[in-house]
Amino acid sequence: MKNxxxxxxxxxxxxxxxxGIWPILGQNAAAREVIFTVLLSVVFxxxxxxxxxxxxxxxxxxxxxxxxxxxxxxxxxxxxxxxxWIATLAGGAAAALLxxxxxxxxxxxxxxxxxxxxxxxxxxxxxxVNNFAPFGGPTGIELKFQVYKAYGGAAQxxxxxxxxxxxxxxxxxxxxxxxxxxxFGLSLMAIREDExxxxxxxxxxxxxxxxxxxxxxxxxxxxxxxxxxxxxNVEPGDAFRLHFSIENLVMVMLxxxxxxxxxxxxxxxxxxxRGFLLTNPVFKNIQLSVAGALLLLxxxxxxxxxxxxxxxxxxxxxxxxx
Amino acid sequence: MGNxxxxxxxxxxxxxxxxxxxxxxxMTLIWGVMSVINLAHGSVIALGMFGIxxxxxxxxLNPYLALILVAIxxxxxxxxxxxxxxxxxxxxxxxxxxxxxxxxxxxxxxxGTAIFSTSPRNVNYSLGNLTLGPVTLLNARLVAALAAVLxxxxxxxxxxxxxxxxxxxxxANNRAAAELMGIPSAQILALSFGLGTMLAAIAGGLIATFFxxxxxxxxxxxxxxxxxVVLGGLGNPLGALAGGLILGMLESIIPIFLPxxxxxxxxxxxxxxxxxxRPSGLFGVKK
Numbered sequence: 001m002k003n004x005x006x007x008x009x010x011x012x013x014x015x016x017x018x019x020g021i022w023p024i025l026g027q028n029a030a031a032r033e034v035i036f037t038v039l040l041s042v043v044f045x046x047x048x049x050x051x052x053x054x055x056x057x058x059x060x061x062x063x064x065x066x067x068x069x070x071x072x073x074x075x076x077x078x079x080x081x082x083x084x085w086i087a088t089l090a091g092g093a094a095a096a097l098l099x100x101x102x103x104x105x106x107x108x109x110x111x112x113x114x115x116x117x118x119x120x121x122x123x124x125x126x127x128x129v130n131n132f133a134p135f136g137g138p139t140g141i142e143l144k145f146q147v148y149k150a151y152g153g154a155a156q157x158x159x160x161x162x163x164x165x166x167x168x169x170x171x172x173x174x175x176x177x178x179x180x181x182x183x184f185g186l187s188l189m190a191i192r193e194d195e196x197x198x199x200x201x202x203x204x205x206x207x208x209x210x211x212x213x214x215x216x217x218x219x220x221x222x223x224x225x226x227x228x229x230x231x232x233n234v235e236p237g238d239a240f241r242l243h244f245s246i247e248n249l250v251m252v253m254l255x256x257x258x259x260x261x262x263x264x265x266x267x268x269x270x271x272x273x274r275g276f277l278l279t280n281p282v283f284k285n286i287q288l289s290v291a292g293a294l295l296l297l298x299x300x301x302x303x304x305x306x307x308x309x310x311x312x313x314x315x316x317x318x319x320x321x322x
Numbered sequence: 323m324g325n326x327x328x329x330x331x332x333x334x335x336x337x338x339x340x341x342x343x344x345x346x347x348x349m350t351l352i353w354g355v356m357s358v359i360n361l362a363h364g365s366v367i368a369l370g371m372f373g374i375x376x377x378x379x380x381x382x383l384n385p386y387l388a389l390i391l392v393a394i395x396x397x398x399x400x401x402x403x404x405x406x407x408x409x410x411x412x413x414x415x416x417x418x419x420x421x422x423x424x425x426x427x428x429x430x431x432x433x434g435t436a437i438f439s440t441s442p443r444n445v446n447y448s449l450g451n452l453t454l455g456p457v458t459l460l461n462a463r464l465v466a467a468l469a470a471v472l473x474x475x476x477x478x479x480x481x482x483x484x485x486x487x488x489x490x491x492x493x494a495n496n497r498a499a500a501e502l503m504g505i506p507s508a509q510i511l512a513l514s515f516g517l518g519t520m521l522a523a524i525a526g527g528l529i530a531t532f533f534x535x536x537x538x539x540x541x542x543x544x545x546x547x548x549x550x551v552v553l554g555g556l557g558n559p560l561g562a563l564a565g566g567l568i569l570g571m572l573e574s575i576i577p578i579f580l581p582x583x584x585x586x587x588x589x590x591x592x593x594x595x596x597x598x599x600r601p602s603g604l605f606g607v608k609k
Contacts, residue, residue, distance in 0.1 A: 058417045105598055112359050112416045113556075116548060117597045123545060124590030131583050138583075246424055253421060285436040292428025299422045300410045 008322040009177050012261045016042065016173060019268065020166040029155075032162050034275065036230070039169045041267035043223050045251040046172040046260075051216040052249065053258035054185060055209060056192030057107070058115040060245060061122030062220060065095035067239030069221025070228040071129060074141045077229065084151070088164065088225045095221025096214050103210035110195070119242065126240035140235035161230045165223060172219055177260045177322055179215070188212050189258070250295050256305030260322040265306055326456030331574040333457055337467040339570020341528050343563040344470040345543050346550035347477070348521030354557030355494040355514040356412055361423040362403065364544030365430035366519045370396060370526025371535045372438060378445050385447050389469065389527050396523025400516030408515060409508065434537035444534040466528040473524055474563060477517070481559075490514050494557070549593040555603020564605060 003009075019038060023031035044066065051057050069091030076082045076090055106117045130138050151157035179185045187208045190198035199205050228234040247270070255266025273294070277287035302309050311318050345367055352360045370392055377388035407426050411418040449461035481487040492500040493510045501507050526540065550569050554561025569589065576585050596604065 052417070058420065060420070106594070109597060109601065112353075112357070112420075113597060113601055115416060115420060116359065116552065117594055119545075119548065120552075120590045120593040120597065124587055124594060127583070127586035127590060131581070131587060249417075249421065253417070257417075286432050288432030288435065289429045290432070292425040292432060295428065296407055296422060296425035299418055299425060300407070303411075303414065303418055 003178070003181050006177070006322055007320045008261060009173070012173050012177075012264055012322075013170060015261075015264060015268075016166075016169050020169065023162070029158070032158070034271075036162055036165060038268055038271045039165045040223050040227060041248060041251055041271055042169045042264050043165065043172045043219050045248045045255075045263035045267045046176050047216045047219045048248055049216075049252050049257060049259075049263045050176060050179060050188075051212050052252055053256075053262070054180065054188040054192060055212045057209065057213075058111075058249070059118045059213075059216070060115045060249070061118035061120075061242065062216070062248065063240055063242065063245035064118070064122040064125050065099065065217040066220040066224035066227075066244075067122075067129075067236075068098055068125065068224070069095045070224030070234050070239050071135055071141070072221075073225030074143065074228050074234045075135060077147060078141050078143055081147075084157075084160070084164075084225075084229055087229070088222050091225035092218045092222040095217040095224075099214045099217035100210060103213040104206070107206065107209040107213060122240050122242060122245070126236050129239070130236045138236060140233055140239075142233040143229070158230055161226045165226050168219060168223060168226075173260060173264065175215070175219075176263075180260060180322060184208065184211070192258070250291075253295075253303075253305055254298060256307030256309070256311075259305075259307040259311070262305050262307040269306075328578065330457050330459070331578070332571060333459060334463065335570040335572075335574025336567060337459070337463045337570070338573070339567040340467040340470045340474075340563070341525055341566070342543070342546055342550055342569055343566020344473060344528070345522055345525035346547040346554070346562040346566055347474065347559045348518040348525070349544075349547045350551045350554065350557055350562045351477075351521070351559055352515055352518035353551065354559070355490060356408075356511055357416075358408060358412065358419045358423065358515075359416070360515075360518060361420060361544075362426040362430065363423075363519075363522050363547060364540030364542075365427045365434070366396065366399065366522040366540070367526035367529070367543045368434065368535070368537050368540030369399070369430065370523030371530035371539065372434070372443075372537065373523065374527040374530045375443050375445055375535075378447060385445055385527070385531050386465065386469070389524060392527045393473075393520050393524050396520040397516040399523070400519030401512045403519065404512040404515035409511070412511060431537065438537050440536045440538055442534045442536050445530050447531065460532060462532040466531055469528060470525070473521070474559075477521070477559065486510075486513070490517075546589075549589050552593055552596050552601075553604055555605055556601075558603060558605065561603050561605045565603075568604075 019035055023035050048059065048062050051059050072094040073087035073091035076087045077084065102121060106114060109117055129135050135141060148154040148157040151160050187198065187203040190201065190203055191205055191208060195205055251266035251270045252263045253266070254270055255264065256262030274287070274291065277283040277290055283290050304312060307321055311321055349360055349363050352358055373392040373395060374385050374388050377383040377391060378385050403426055407422045408419065411422050449465060452459045452461050452464060481491060489505045489510050490513065492505055493507050497507050529535065529543065546569060550562055550565035553568055554565030572589065573585055576588060
């Protein structure tokens with residue numbers, strides 16, 4: 001029970017709650033769209049952090065779970081008219097299954113080889129879906145407008161997806177916090193520090209890595225369904241966009257890999273920055289370059305990220321910032 | 323498709339494969355010397371394309387002469403990229419170097435998009451066709467493939483017949499020992515990175531002489547380079563050339579049996595499979 005009293009956990013939850021409640025209070029649709037993107041990144045980056053930050057495996061093509069989940073969910077909704085909840089769970093389950101099957105094979109690879117393999121899998125999946133007729137090939141799947149009637153119209157459906165992603169963002173923080181405090185989390189961090197030593201110390205590394213991979217895949221699969229349901233259609237190019245995957249890596253780095261608060265801060269910070277650059281007349285055309293330059297500065301000078309930097313500077317914070 | 327069609331597409335595949343191999347060689351050289359996967363590779367390929375395009379359209383330079391200039395600029399660009407973005411993290415984790423090179427990619431693509439937009443361009447310079455029995459070839463591709471072979475031979479001579487090349491191989495083999503022997507490793511690393519980007523720029527320039535392109539086109543060839551590099555074994559330049567030939571031929575043969583859109587599916591499945599079964603590549607030594 002002591003874990004529940006950790007101030008860092010409550011700080012992180014409070015941050016998400018404040019963010020999430022803001023559009024609800026004013027019933028502000030524009031704010032809702034902005035915060036939806038932020039919360040989506042919070043869920044994705046925090047999930048990625050379980051594999052990247054805790055276990056030390058760089059998954060460049062993590063977007064494959066988001067895309068696959070989205071496709072499975074959209075397929076079920078469009079073809080079999082299942083409810084959004086079942087579709088979301090199915091998206092998460094499909095992502096988990098894919099991660100489980102892949103994990104057994106590709107987690108044997110280390111370092112850059114693993115990173116390359118995840119890119120290859122994402123590209124293979126994108127090319128395959130592009131050819132896969134049941135998923136609509138290159139044009140993808142589009143939802144009919146009637147689908148949203150079951151949720152009280154499109155406007156209501158949008159709010160519904162928002163509440164769901166809000167709940168998932170809270171969930172992802174709890175999951176990353178309790179994994180980090182658990183024996184399982186310790187074994188992941190042991191793998192990160194030295195995989196061979198961890199194995200000698202009795203960590204069953206193939207199993208621990210596979211479960212870390214599965215856990216980091218489920219929520220991206222679920223938010224994929226939510227995003228594309230809200231979007232109304234899904235295409236291979238949007239679903240398996242490698243660039244989005246890498247942006248989420250950047251968020252984890254920005255906030256601090258291996259911490260609970262880090263990916264949340266990173267996601268909020270990155271999306272705010274992106275929003276600012278996209279709307280600023282000076283930076284609008286070169287927003288990608290400015291973001292790239294900032295990323296470079298962080299990688300070169302603050303590789304531990306914001307939270308990691310604070311923890312290194314002020315040892316007293318290590319207890320309170322998980 | 324008749325027999326001559328098959329031969330034509332096979333020869334075409336070989337010609338384009340050599341150029342793929344050249345681009346991949348740049349990537350594999352950088353990996354071999356400093357264990358960095360260069361995610362800015364695609365953007366340098368695109369810069370090579372635009373280098374030829376600009377020199378040809380605004381200065382009226384012959385594209386093949388322009389190639390020499392592009393090669394020199396590519397070398398310099400690589401040295402600059404290395405000094406600014408890579409040198410500080412060259413010993414850090416793979417994540418750091420991947421993200422450092424990716425940030426370079428973002429900067430280049432961002433500026434490139436702002437300057438050139440993403441509309442397609444092409445270098446309007448034709449060399450005509452060559453008909454050999456049943457086979458008709460674009461001369462531009464033939465010359466490009468020859469140029470690629472020439473560059474490859476020059477690289478080989480450089481690596482194995484010059485003192486500087488020996489330094490590069492020594493640093494690749496064991497950087498600490500090379501430093502103890504008095505080799506200035508920082509400069510050699512910068513030079514190797516420059517050579518890698520030079521090859522990418524040349525490959526981009528050659529591709530630009532017969533395919534239309536945009537500033538984002540480099541990404542496609544970067545992914546192909548990944549596949550080739552893994553086929554030939556990470557860090558093995560000659561393997562990259564062979565991998566390029568294999569990929570080029572696959573790309574020309576698969577469309578005979580399957581719709582064209584299945585090519586990337588098979589390519590990337592092969593890529594993942596090789597990583598799993600033989601991570602040292604088709605020609606690498608088995609561990």
